Amino acid sequence: MGEKNRAWIELSRENLAYNVERLQSLIPKECRLMPAVKADAYGHGMVLIAGMLANLGIEDFCVACADEGIKLRQAGITGQILVLGYTYPRQFDKLVDYDLTQTVVDSHYAQELQRFGKEIKVHVGIDTGMHRLGERCEKTEAIRGIWDCDHLRITGIFSHLCVADSPDEKDRVYTLEQIHKFEQTIEELRKSGIEGFSRHLQGSYGILNYPWLAYEHCRPGIALYGLLSNEEDKHRCSVDLRPVMELKTRVQSVRTVYAGEGAGYGLDFQAKKDSCIAALSIGYADGIPRELSGRGHVLIGGKKAPIIGRICMDQMLVDVSAIPKVKAGDEAVLIGGQRAEQITGEQFAGWCNTITNELFSRLGSRLERMEK
Ligand SMILES: *Cc1c(COP(=O)(O)O)cnc(C)c1O
Numbered sequence: 336m337g338e339k340n341r342a343w344i345e346l347s348r349e350n351l352a353y354n355v356e357r358l359q360s361l362i363p364k365e366c367r368l369m370p371a372v373k374a375d376a377y378g379h380g381m382v383l384i385a386g387m388l389a390n391l392g393i394e395d396f397c398v399a400c401a402d403e404g405i406k407l408r409q410a411g412i413t414g415q416i417l418v419l420g421y422t423y424p425r426q427f428d429k430l431v432d433y434d435l436t437q438t439v440v441d442s443h444y445a446q447e448l449q450r451f452g453k454e455i456k457v458h459v460g461i462d463t464g465m466h467r468l469g470e471r472c473e474k475t476e477a478i479r480g481i482w483d484c485d486h487l488r489i490t491g492i493f494s495h496l497c498v499a500d501s502p503d504e505k506d507r508v509y510t511l512e513q514i515h516k517f518e519q520t521i522e523e524l525r526k527s528g529i530e531g532f533s534r535h536l537q538g539s540y541g542i543l544n545y546p547w548l549a550y551e552h553c554r555p556g557i558a559l560y561g562l563l564s565n566e567e568d569k570h571r572c573s574v575d576l577r578p579v580m581e582l583k584t585r586v587q588s589v590r591t592v593y594a595g596e597g598a599g600y601g602l603d604f605q606a607k608k609d610s611c612i613a614a615l616s617i618g619y620a621d622g623i624p625r626e627l628s629g630r631g632h633v634l635i636g637g638k639k640a641p642i643i644g645r646i647c648m649d650q651m652l653v654d655v656s657a658i659p660k661v662k663a664g665d666e667a668v669l670i671g672g673q674r675a676e677q678i679t680g681e682q683f684a685g686w687c688n689t690i691t692n693e694l695f696s697r698l699g700s701r702l703e704r705m706e707k
Contacts, residue, residue: 337703342584342617344698345671345707346379348387350577354561355391357574361546362537362553369417369535371556372407373399374696378622379560379580380704382410387706389414397554401426404435417458417491420468427451436490440468442477449484458491458533461520463513465497472516475523482529491533491552492521500540500568510545539563543574557692564690566681578680580695581671581707584617586635587650589661599644599652603629611656613640615667618649622698623669624687627651631686633667636660637674640667 337343359368370393371377376384385396385407394414398404404416417436422429424447430437436456439445448455459481460469470478472494482489494517498506517536524530533551539558541548561578563569592612598604615633619625625646632639633653640653640661655661666673670683684694 337705378698604644
C-alpha cells in the first residue's frame with residue numbers, strides 16, 4: 336500500500352461504485368460493463384482499480400496491450416481480458432499462456448494469428464468509420480473469411496465510435512451511420528449462419544449519448560473514473576459522475592522572494608512585491624504538464640495558491656502570500672477538494688490545454704496510489 340510521503344493519488348472506492356451504478360442504470364441491464372483499465376487505469380492504478388471493480392461484480396476488462404493483460408491476470412482477474420490493440424506475433428504465446436482475448440485488427444492480421452497454429456481467443460474489430468483498427472465494414476467477404484480461420488476462437492465483434500462525444504448534428508448523423516454499419520455487418524454474418532458472440536460498440540460517450548444500444552458489452556473508460564474529457568462536456572452532461580481520484584503533494588520549503596526578484600528556471604516569475612513562495616514536491620516527471628507553468632492554482636490550507644514560474648521535473652512553485660502559516664509538510668491538493676474549495680480534473684486539464692484522458696493517463700509511476 337502506498338504512503339502519503341512526497342506526492343500521491345487517493346482513490347475513492349465509494350465514488351467508483353457510484354459511477355458503475357450510474358452507468359449501468361443508463362443502459363439495458365443485459366449489457367455488461369467491460370471497463371477500459373488500460374494505461375494504468377487512466378493513471379489511477381490498474382491493479383487497485385480492477386480489484387475494486389471485481390469486488391463490485393465486474394468480470395471482464397479491456398486493456399491496450401498484452402503486457403497490461405498479463406499484469407491483470409497476475410493480479411487475480413479471472414474474467415475475459417480483451418487486448419484492444421495490436422500484439423506483435425512474437426508475443427502470441429503470451430496470449431495463450433495468460434488466456435487473453437486478442438483484437439483482430441484487420442483480416443490480414445487474422446491470417447497472422449491463424450498461422451500461429453494454436454487456439455487464440457479473439458474479438459473481431461470492425462472499422463465503421465474511425466479508420467484506425469478493424470476490418471473495413473464494407474469488406475463483407477474478408478470479414479466472413481475471418482470465421483474460416485480454425486485456430487481463432489471468436490467470442491466477440493466490436494467497433495469504435497469516433498465522434499460520439501459531439502452534440503453537433505453532423506456528428507450525430509455520422510455516429511448513427513456507424514451504428515447502422517455495425518448492425519449491418521452483424522446481420523450479414525447472421526445470414527451466413529455466424530452468430531452467438533458478444534457485441535460491443537460504446538465507450539463512455541457512446542453510453543452517455545447513445546444509451547439505448549442493447550449489446551452484450553460496453554467499454555467505459557473515462558466516465559467510470561468520474562471524469563469527462565473537458566469542462567464543456569461536464570457542464571453539458573446530465574449524469575452525475577463522481578471523481579475517483581484526488582492528487583496531492585506536500586509543501587517542502589517556504590521562503591520570501593523580495594520585490595524585483597525572480598524565481599524558478601528562466602526566472603519567469605517576477606515578484607512585484609515581497610512574496611511568500613512555497614516549493615511543492617511534484618513536477619513534470621510525475622505527469623504535471625509544463626504547460627501548467629504560471630497557470631491555475633493548488634489548494635493549501637483550504638485556500639487557492641496560484642502556480643508561479645516554470646514546472647520543474649520534480650518540483651513546482653506556488654505563491655502562498657495570501658495564506659497564513661504555510662509550513663513544510665503541509666498538504667497541497669492539485670486535483671480534489673480541501674475544505675470548501677474544489678479543483679476538478681476537467682478544470683486542471685483545461686489549464687494544461689489538454690483533455691483529462693491525456694492528463695490522467697500520463698500521471699507518473701513515482702506517485703503512490705492508495706485507497707482513501
Ligand atoms: C480507450 C478505449 C475505450 C474507452 O474509452 P473512453 O472514452 O475512455 O470511455 C473504449 N474502446 C476502445 C476501443 C478504446 O480504445
